[in-house]
Amino acid sequence: MIMDMESGIFKRNVSGSTKRLAAATVGIAGCGGIGSNTAVYLTRAGVGNLILVDHDSIEESNLNRQHFFQNDIGRVKVEALADHLRAINPSIRLKLHDTRLTADNLIEIYGDAQILIEAFDRAEDKHWLLEKWCSARPDRPVIGVSGIAGIGNNASIELRTSGNIHIVGDERSDPQIGLCGARVAIAAAIQANTAIALITGGEV
C-alpha cells in the first residue's frame, strides 16, 4: 500500500510525509467555498480519511468559488464532493453526513477526527463550533476561517494561532460585498497547509 502510494499519486510528496498523511483523519464542517477546496487540497496531499458534513445541495451560484461543476447542480454537496475526491485518489476513505451540524451532534460525528476544519458560512455557527470542540476535544486542533470576502488584499489574509485554535482570514470582510474564488482558495489553501503541517510535524 505504502509502496504504491510512494510510486503513484504521491511520488512528488515531501519525503517522509506520505505515511503520516495516509493514516490521518480530518473532519470538515461545511463543504462550500472553503470546505470543498480544503478537502481537495487535503486529498491531493494524501490525507487518508476525511469526514465530510454539509446539509446543502449545489446551486449554480456556488460555481464561482466551490469545487463543483455544471453537472453537479442540484446534487447533495457531500456526495458530489466525494465523487471528485475519489476521482483524485480512489483509495481515500470518506465518511459522509448529509445533515446539519449542531452542538449536540458535533462530537459524535467527528469523534475520530484528529483535526477539525471549520468551514461554516455563518459566524454564529463558527462561534458554537469553537466553544464545543475546544471544550470536548481540548487537545485536538481546530482550524477555522473568518473573513474571506472581496477581491485582492492578499496580505490581509492571515493565520493567527492560540493554543490549538488556528483562524485564517482577514477577520472582518463581509460576504455581502461578494466572494471571489481566488481569495476564498487562498484561505482554504492556508487551512489545508496548516492541517498538513500539524499532521506531519512540520512548522505551521
Place this chain on the structure above:
Amino acid sequence: MITVNNRDRLEWREGMTVQDLLDEMGYDYVLITVTVNEILIPEEDYDSYELESGSNVVVFHLAHGG
C-alpha cells in the same frame, strides 16, 4: 500587565474579568472568540472569569463566510 493579541499591553488590576478587558480595549465586534493563556473561554464566562497578572489574551473576530 496583560498582553492582548501578542501585541497590545493593558495594565492589570485585581478582579479584572475578560469582559472588563474587552470593554477597556474597545472590542465591540458582534462575535468573538477569546483565549486566555491559550485556553478558550466560553462567552458565558466573560463576566466571571478573572484574569491573572501576566495573562496572554487573544481575541479573534468571527466574520461570516465559508
